[in-house]
Amino acid sequence: MLRKGLTGTWMPAWVPESTFTLSMLLLFCSMVQSATGGYDGSMLNGLNILPVYTDYFNLTPATTGLNTASVFIGGFFGPLCAGVIADYCGRRPAILYGCIICIVGIILQTAAQDIAMFVVARIVLGFGQGITGVACPVYLSETFASRWRAWGVGLLNDFYYVGALLAAGITLGTAKWDSTWAWRAPxxxxxxxxxxxxxxxxxxxxxxxxxxxxxxxxxxxxVVAQANADGDISHPVVVTVYKEIIDTLAYETSTGASMSPKEIIRTPGARRRVLIGASAGPFSCVAGNVIASYYLGAELDTAGITDYNSQLKANVVLNVWCLACCLFGTHLAAAWGRKPTALVSQSLLIICLFIIGGLSKMYADNMAGASSALVYGNVAVMFLFQGFYSIAWTPLLTLYPPEVMNYSIRANGYALTSLSLNCFAIVMTYVMPIGLTNIGWKMYMINGSWDIVILALIAVYWVETKGKSLEEIDAIFEGVKHSDVPDVEEVRLGREQVDVAAIDRAVEQKAGNFVEDFNDQKA
Known part of the structure; x- marks a missing residue:
């Protein structure tokens, strides 16, 4: 049964009262959103292998990097306004605006006649992705019930590989077309x-x-009732979650917190939250997956796999493998914790990068005499690397930053995460083909070295957020939770009891005070 609800924006909503149905819709929203980015990466991976694409644009290593990296130029500018749009217009309208801009960019990209048009189209596409890439994780982290947040928000990036797999299959299917539609159709x-x-x-x-x-x-x-208890507004979990939100936002309002982008640097606590949360973007970007995500062909060349049809098939297999690994990683993040998952995954990445570098050097030193065992052993480690990357960084990139940041800085703080990721991605996607061409195996060794630094930073500075509501995470940073109700999980599991009537009365009083403070702040 659908229930029409007011949303505080120009966009009404007809929402199912069933928590299961609503959760499935939220998951589906998460899936299709992340698939756009995955499709783009895998599509460019495939196109960079296709002669009909590279010949049409007369690509060099520099222009290949420009065509690929241009989406991150738009992705740099999108987050600059995404946080403000999501805070002032609403989370759902921000997602809608981003989707419309993405469609415009895709149409222009499909119709591209030269490199300039292709680059401009991808900048527009990246701008739209930059908006949805901020609004969607923030929206889902705030709307999902806390017990499903790890899966709900983790899948936002996991389905990157569903889009990637579709793109790999489509580019493989169109590869033999003798026209520009071999790359326009994908x-x-x-x-x-x-x-x-x-x-x-x-x-x-x-x-x-x-x-x-x-x-x-x-x-x-x-909405809390729909997300937690099939629309029952008097359910103990619903009352607990609702009071936590009211109490915490009332506290933030009382401390003078605003929705301005400046809020992310106003206090030491905000700065710490943002530095920890925003680190996920650049950490994931420089971990080394850019090579296989966008330049698998060049990577396979260094390993001795040079036939373009074999490379396209490898692209399909790689995405199936990565999808399985990131789903396993989401399970680990939910059951084991965010920080332990990141530490184990990062350690395995470092080992793989040094092995790939060593095997690639052996192949480069004796290409003519290289054994098939060496070639396929190198490819196997490359696949392991991408799988290990997917275990942690694919789900944590969208899951971890919104959890660490409190409401007043969440949208703008996550925008900074996205902005920093795109800054690093612009550099990495432009530099990688040049580096692989000029210094080959040494790129892997350099990448492995800076990954060691990332491992140390995660071990020292990251905090654990598993099993907590967004409001309960405040206690990690500020030493106290800003609500007097028991933790949501304790109530849900029956280990704590709450007096619903008493909480309702307290909420009524707190809500009245909150509205007064809210109106004073607006005035």
């Missing part, structure tokens, strides 16, 4: 994910945290 198919996301948006609610912050308290409680 480009056009990319728009389907944004269309699907737009179709889902009318049937999912606005973020309850955004609704509370914008004085839509009854609607927020309804």
């Amino acid at each position: 480009s056009l198919f990319q728009a389907i994910f944004s269309f699907l996301c737009i179709i889902i948006l009318p049937f999912i609610p606005e973020s309850p945290r955004w609704l509370v912050k914008n004085d839509r308290l009854d609607e927020a409680r309804c």
Whole structure:
């Protein structure tokens, strides 16, 4: 049964009261959103292998890097405004605007006549992805029930590989077409994910945290009930979650916290949260996966696999493997914890990079006499590397930063995460083909060395967020939780009891004070 709800924005919503149905819709929104980025990476991977694409644009290593990296130029500018849009217009409208911009970029990319048009189109596409890439993780982390947040938000990036797999299959299928549609058709198919996301948006609610912050308290409680207890607003878990949100946002308001981008640097606590959360972006980008994500052909060349059809098939197999690994990694993050998963994955990446570098050097020193065991052994380690990367960085990139940041800095803080990721990605995707061409195996050794530094930073500075609601994570950074109700998981598991009537009365009083503070702040 659908229930029409007010959302505090121009976009109404007809939301199912069933928690299971709503969770499936949120998951689907998460899946199709992440598939856009995965499709793009794998498509360019395939196109960079296709002679009909490289010959059409007369690509050199420098222009190959420009064509590929241009999406990150748009991805640099998108987050600059994404946080502000998500905070002031609403999470759902921000996702919608980003999807529309993505579709415009995809149409231009498909119709590209030269490098300049292709690059401009990918900048537009990257701009749209930059907006949705901020709004979607923030929205999902704030809307999912805490017990499903790891899977719900982790899948946001896991389905990168579903899009990647589709793109790999499509580019493999169109590879033999004797026309520019060999690369235009895969480009056009990319728009389907944004269309699907737009179709889902009318049937999912606005973020309850955004609704509370914008004085839509009854609607927020309804959303919490829909996300946790089949619409029962008097359920103990619903009352507990709702009071945590009210108490925590009231505390933030009382301390003068605003939604300005400057808030991310206003206090020492905010700066610490942002530095830890935003580190996931650049850490994941420089870990080494850029080589296989966008330049698998060049990587396989260094290993001795030079036939383009074999490389395209390897691209398909790689994405199936990575999808399996990131789903396993999401399970580890949910059951084992975010920080342990990151530490183990990063350690395995370092080992793989040094092995790949050594095997690539052996092949480079004796290409004519290289054994098939050496060639395929190198390829096997490359595949292991991508799998180990997917275990931690694929789910944690979207899951961890919104958890670490509190409401007043979440959208702008995650925008900084995305911005820093795209800054590093612009450099990495442009430099990697040049580096692989000029110094070959040494690129792997350099990459492995800086990954050791990343491992140390994670071990020292990251915090664990498993099993906590977004509001309960405050205690890690500030030493105290800003609500007097028991932890949500304790209530859900029956280890703590709550007096619903007493909490309702306290919420009513707190809500009245919150509205007064909210109106004073607006004035």
